[in-house]
Amino acid sequence: MTDNTQYMTSTSTITDASEARAARDHRHDMWFRRTMMGAGMLVLVLLLSIAGSTLWGGSEAFRTFGFGFLTSTQWDVVNGQFGAVVPVFGTLVTSLLALLIAVPVSFGIAIFLTEVAPMWLRMPIASAIELLAGIPSIIYGMWGLFVFGPFMAAHMAPWINDHLGALPLVGALFQGPPLGIGMLTAGIVLAIMITPFITSVMHEVFRSVPTTLKESAYALGNTTWEVVWDIVLPYTRSAVVGGIFLGLGRALGETMAVTFVLGNAHQFSASLLMPSSSIASVIANEFSEAYTDLHRSALIALGFLLFVVTFVVLAAARLMLMRLSRKEGL
């Protein structure tokens, strides 16, 4: 009897202790979970507050100019007239030029890396390209300003002027003084910058194509090109487009590489050889020297536009990339 009571009391202390410990662990776990979740939610909050604060900062410009902010080509600091058309136009043209050059080149490199190159060469080239993707954009900008700009002015611009400038219809795009800086130069520098990004996405995506698919095609007598064009590309189409959009997102928001070589001119011109401005370059050049509230607000409003556009482009890119990984899951 006594033995039994003793036994009972000792178990009850043990259960008490373990229950207390379980309760403590549970409490700690809950707090741990909440803290981690809070950090995760912070990411969401961050995105919303970036959009919100730039919209708020640009509200004065939006209120003053209304819809005209999006349709006016004027950017006159002295008289306080601000319109977004020229920088938006410059951003779009340089980014599209960059894509025009970077997409075929990246596609070529990605094919080379997955189908053509001998095995021992693939690793080094792929890692070289990935390392180069990490070079700070300001280096590209400096190179553009000091090396490529003068090279453009001395060798390429006169040739472009003479040969392409004389063409009907598109001629006007290529006429202008050989300044060396301008939309074409900025487009080329951007293209060099985004090529590694697009290449590494395409390379990764091409590698995800099941080997059996490719081998079956080869076994039926397809050439390498036919395998790439008829097997690899259709299989990876959405992800390839996603990779291109990712590059576009980079190009749209790129600041330093463009600011150096675009010339920061606020007039509108059709020629690609003329200086222009992009959203990012205008903000970088003028923000710390903006003394009126309206000027600063107009610059923040431009930043808001840039954020919205890149958000849409990058979101589309991610959705398209996700479609391929879903296919892999099947």
Place this chain on the structure above:
Amino acid sequence: MNDHERLYRVRRLKNRIAMALSCGATLFGLLWLVWILITTLINGFKALNLALFTQMTPPPGTEGGLANAFYGSALMSVLALLIGTPIGLAAGIWLAEFARHSKLGNTVRFINDILLSAPSIVLGLFIYTAVILPLNHLTNHQVGFSAFAGALALALLVIPVVVRTTDEMLQLQPSTMREAALALGVPQWKLTLQIVLRAAKAGVVTGVLLALARITGETAPLLFTAFGNQFWSSNLLKPIASVPVVIFQYAMSPFDDWHAIAWAGALVLTLFVLCLSLLSRLILLRNRSH
């Protein structure tokens, strides 16, 4: 039979052209990148000397270096890592351990991927309107552009990189390890911090290194947060110099000796970033071979 042969020839020709173009594209791509690297190396080494690391940024026409800018960049980068890494780690842990397949988790992952390539200049604008303006107002215009604001802007670049790598690296850890620990009665927080995170250490460190590589070269978000300073400053509430911003100012100036300093700074930045990416690659490779 003749038709058949012609078709074969056409297909072979097409293939050869495509393959030649693909090799050409690779050469073309590498050519530009080699050109950029070589110019940076040549111009940088020409201007590299000891004064670069010991003297302050000079007025035009005099000798000088980038000592204050190096210090400012280092200070802000360390601060940005100190702020950004814990937040990024925590969010990454939440995604991998608590919200792996939930809708909310996928949304956060999606948004994080967008932040990863969001234009850095907009982050600068965000810090300006959300931190600098209110702070300026609160302190009666005593505090404006500051090193602290610069570090915050850089921390915003650190967070998505760390979130992504932490999430990926933790997901790679086998679930058997988690189950074994849980079966022994280890509480979740201990399991995550002392077992799963430790197992994924190499990958997580790589993420932090990549984030550091990314912020060392960033110029745009610093232009109107940290601004710049000609002198040595370690006051977090005052403007501070940083290497990329000095390079930007000096390269855009008309002075040759400023250009030389800009090239030297560009060389140091490039080498530092390349070393960091190599280091992070080595860590990953060594870890994978285990």
